[in-house]
Amino acid sequence: MANTFQKVTFSNASPRGGGSNRLNSIPAKGRGSSYTAHANWGYVNCAIVDNTTAFVRNADSIVTWVQPANTLLTGISILFPSAVYSTGTGNSLGFEVGTSAGGGEIVTKEVDQIIDVGTDGTDLATGAKVDCTLIVPTEDGVTLATNTAYTATARTIHLNTVETSNAAAIVTAGTARWIIKYLRTA
Numbered sequence: 001m002a003n004t005f006q007k008v009t010f011s012n013a014s015p016r017g018g019g020s021n022r023l024n025s026i027p028a029k030g031r032g033s034s035y036t037a038h039a040n041w042g043y044v045n046c047a048i049v050d051n052t053t054a055f056v057r058n059a060d061s062i063v064t065w066v067q068p069a070n071t072l073l074t075g076i077s078i079l080f081p082s083a084v085y086s087t088g089t090g091n092s093l094g095f096e097v098g099t100s101a102g103g104g105e106i107v108t109k110e111v112d113q114i115i116d117v118g119t120d121g122t123d124l125a126t127g128a129k130v131d132c133t134l135i136v137p138t139e140d141g142v143t144l145a146t147n148t149a150y151t152a153t154a155r156t157i158h159l160n161t162v163e164t165s166n167a168a169a170i171v172t173a174g175t176a177r178w179i180i181k182y183l184r185t186a
Contacts, residue, residue, distance in 0.1 A: 045181070049064075049177075057169055065178070072182060073150075074134075075180075078178055080125070088169055089119065089120050090168055091168055094113045095160060099155055106148050
């Protein structure tokens with residue numbers, strides 16, 4: 001994809017108005033300089049990926065999404081929009097996100113972060129949401145490692161929901177809606 005640049009000028013600054021308000025709407029850096037704005041930089045992009053069989057007894061349930069090249073993941077959440085979830089009495093429900101199936105390179109595997117030994121199998125409410133914690137490199141060392149949330153080339157991301165306790169059968173798995181936020185960096 002070719003980069004598209006637009007120079008910020010008096011005529012295209014926003015909000016459009018008259019007099020000094022119009023001039024003041026141009027960022028200070030843009031006045032009389034070569035300030036440019038990229039069409040997609042600085043905007044949070046969002047991808048939605050549904051896993052319609054959110055939980056499988058004693059296993060991962062994996063869906064994938066292709067992270068575009070030159071992007072940085074800024075947040076991953078899971079929303080549970082189904083009207084009914086029957087996930088089994090005593091089961092623990094969790095998640096992980098990685099660049100390989102079951103890898104957990106981007107979000108560490110959490111086996112019971114959604115439900116920790118559910119009481120009756122209907123513990124997951126419609127509209128419930130979980131925010132995942134992205135793995136970040138150590139920032140106070142002698143080197144700074146690559147952030148696992150960044151990619152220079154397009155790559156496949158594996159979004160896993162897990163059930164690990166195997167206490168009871170999952171009758172109605174429901175949908176896990178993955179919400180992925182990312183920024184374009186080039």
